[in-house]
C-alpha cells in the first residue's frame with residue numbers, strides 16, 4: 001500500500017530523511033515516533049505528496065507518487081497536518097467539505113453525496129454541533145477535530161496524521177483514537193506521528209521510531225517498545241511497564257536524566 005525505498009528528502013538541499021525503507025500494508029495502524037526534528041513531519045509530507053523526494057522511490061497503492069495527479073493523490077491519501085490555521089470566513093462545514101476536492105466536477109459544486117460525507121464525518125467526530133461555527137471561533141482541540149473531520153470526509157484508503165490529537169484533552173484523545181481504530185478495523189490504513197508514546201502504544205499495532213532521519217526501529221508495538229529502545233531514541237531514562245488493563249507497553253520518564261532541551265534526535269547539521 002505504501003512503499004518507500006531508499007527515500008531521501010529534505011529542504012533547500014539539506015537532507016532530513018537519510019535513506020528510509022518502509023512497507024506499510026493495507027489496514028495497518030502505525031505510530032510514527034521520534035524526537036523533535038527527527039523527520040516525522042517530513043516523511044508524512046513526502047507520503048502525502050507535498051514534498052518531493054531528493055532520491056529513492058515512494059509508491060502509493062503501486063503508483064509512483066510523483067506520477068499521480070494531485071486529485072488522484074487526494075483520492076488516495078488524506079492528511080491531518082500538524083500546523084494549519086483557521087481561515088477567516090470559513091465555517092466548520094465549509095472546511096470539512098474541502099475534503100471532497102478529489103470528487104468535485106469541473107463546475108466545482110458540492111452535490112448531495114458530498115454533503116452527506118461531510119455530515120457523516122462531522123457526526124463521527126462530534127463536530128456536528130459546531131457545523132455552523134466559524135473556524136476562527138473554535139478552540140485548539142475543536143479545530144484539530146474539524147481537520148480530522150475534513151480528512152475523513154475525503155474518503156481515502158490512507159490517513160496520515162501529524163500530532164492530530166496534540167491539543168485534545170485526555171478523554172478526547174482516547175475518543176479520537178477509538179474512532180481511528182474503528183475506521184482502521186473497517187480497512188483504513190493509518191499512519192500517525194505522535195509524541196505521546198503511551199497513546200501510540202495503546203492504539204497502534206506497529207511502531208516506527210525515527211532518529212536523525214533514519215528508521216531506528218520498526219515492528220510490532222510489544223516487540224519494539226522496550227526500555228532500552230525508548231532510552232536510545234530519546235536519550236533519557238525511562239521506566240517501562242505493562243498497561244494494567246490492556247497489557248500494552250507504557251513508559252514514563254524518570255526525572256533528572258534528560259539530555260537537555262534541544263538535544264533530541266533531530267536531523268540538523270552535525271547530528272547523526
Ligand SMILES: Nc1ncnc2c1ncn2[C@@H]1O[C@H](COP(=O)(O)OP(=O)(O)OP(=O)(O)O)[C@@H](O)[C@H]1O
Nearest residue numbers: 011016035036037038039040041042043266267268
Ligand atoms: N520548511 C522547512 N525548511 C527547512 N527545514 C525544515 C523545514 N521543515 C522542517 N525542517 C527541518 O527538518 C528537520 C525535520 O523536521 P520535521 O518537522 O520533519 O521533524 P519532526 O520529527 O516532525 O519534529 P517535531 O517532533 O518537532 O514535530 C528539522 O531539523 C527541521 O528544522
